Amino acid sequence: MDTEIKRMRKYKFVSAESSESIKEYLERMAREGWMLENITAGSKLEFVAVEPVEINYAVEMIPDGSIFDTHPTGKNEEYIEFCKKAGWEYICSSANIYIFYTKNPDAVPIETDEELKFQTIKKAMFRNTGIIMLILSGCSIMQLSMALTINLNIVESSVIAFSNLFLHGLVLLMACLFFWRYFRWIYKAKSAIRAGEKVFGKKAKSPAQALIFLAGFATVHGTICMILSQKYGDEIGKMVPVIWILVFGLVAICYWVQTFAERKRIGKTGHSLIQLIVLPFVFLLVLAGVTLIFIMHVMKQDSSADGVLTGDELKVFGYSQEFVAHEVKVDQDDEFVLHIQDICIEALNEDAKALRESGGQISGVEKDFCPITYTWNIMLYKTEVEAIYDRLLREVSNGIRTYGVRFDYNGAIKTEHMDMTTFEKEVEPGEYEYLIYDGSAIVRLRVSGEKLDEKQTAVIRRMMQE
């Protein structure tokens, strides 16, 4: 005789609002000769082969349970006792959902007050999912409104920031979907109670459906980000697919942690601590690490890129190589805006370094303060995105910036300077500020002492052409 016990696994999300449909499903399985044995991680249903049998199942949500429960504890055991007394055999629990069966068709139902059951489940749905959805959508609304106002420049210039809008949109969509279903369910349930019908017959979704939806979104989102990153040369934007892989990793780990917690019967507090604090923390840590790797990778590429001021070019601005021990490079960060590092700060750092190394005084240098700080600096704005460029240009000539640093160029003199339009302004006696733009970039330049001469503009022009 074959004594091997046959088992089968099925995947379905077990939730209170779909308890009726789960119950019907389990009863159908029993008629087909499969008896429920255990539920893992709220979705893996394990069946064992039995003689086909006509039994009644009950899928009930315990009122004082938590979604982080891994096994019945303390007072919840009283619930099982009550049910046992009423002829219902306990099979297993999945978080706050308890599964019972009875072979007695006349057994008193576990819930005899549909209104009370409805109120309990309604509250639990809001507590377990509603609050999280509210918090998430609140964050998303805040992020979206900031992205469309004060952070617009970042959004326009960074693929990552731009792509985040989609994610916030997705969160909002999910929250709207949840609340729409939630309120529709409440409405339907109320009329069902009035009519004396069953309330909790919502069809149970399978984890595969959720995963396919998420994978579909990730594919579309990742592809768009890759295309944009390629188009605009935004290397950091290329980490979006990596982020998605991490997200799927997180989903898998959450599932594994829940399985582990249930197997080891970890308490509610410990389990919720892991799921709500430890896992998000580890995820953010890994994300930060990956971001750092990408940034370092991009910086490495930059150091070999053009956009370097040579020693001779430095001289035309009154600087010699000795002030700048290493080459000053164009800092090509994740924005399309190129920003030349403040050469004077570089010089200051070098002086500070020299000071540290000499262990004493350098004439004219006190502590970390360099007397030549900010005699001039250059900011170079360069973008491949036409919309940003147009706006920068418009704002430069208006003298008003809608965000970020304010250009105050109302009192500036406009000149044509070697194929470049220049706004020149004496901000303080002997200190000039320039806004220069050609067909591809805008330079904001501050010069002490003398006005910009031809050699200096030639250097700027070279930088702009790069």
Add this chain to the structure above:
Amino acid sequence: MAREKYKTLTEQMFYILICLKKERCGIDIMDMVAEMTENRVALGPGTLYALIGDFLKQGMIRETSCEGRKRNYIITDKGSQMLSEEYKRLKELVSDYESAEDNR
């Protein structure tokens, strides 16, 4: 459960409170309700559990002792008061019905 529910008690609530006039454990309540009402009022174990939880929260009953999984409860003054108010209400209903019958 909404608080206004307690202004009038459902049959199940009413019988649970009656049972708890004496110290009893939950399982005994089920038996007693079935006995008292000759199985007319069906009190499901889940409903009983939820109502006990609610009554405890509202201070209408209190837990007296706990032996393993078996917990005993007894009605409080607040619970007794609500029960007697409900009794008065029911009596009014009956007398209103009777006077309506008499006037016919």
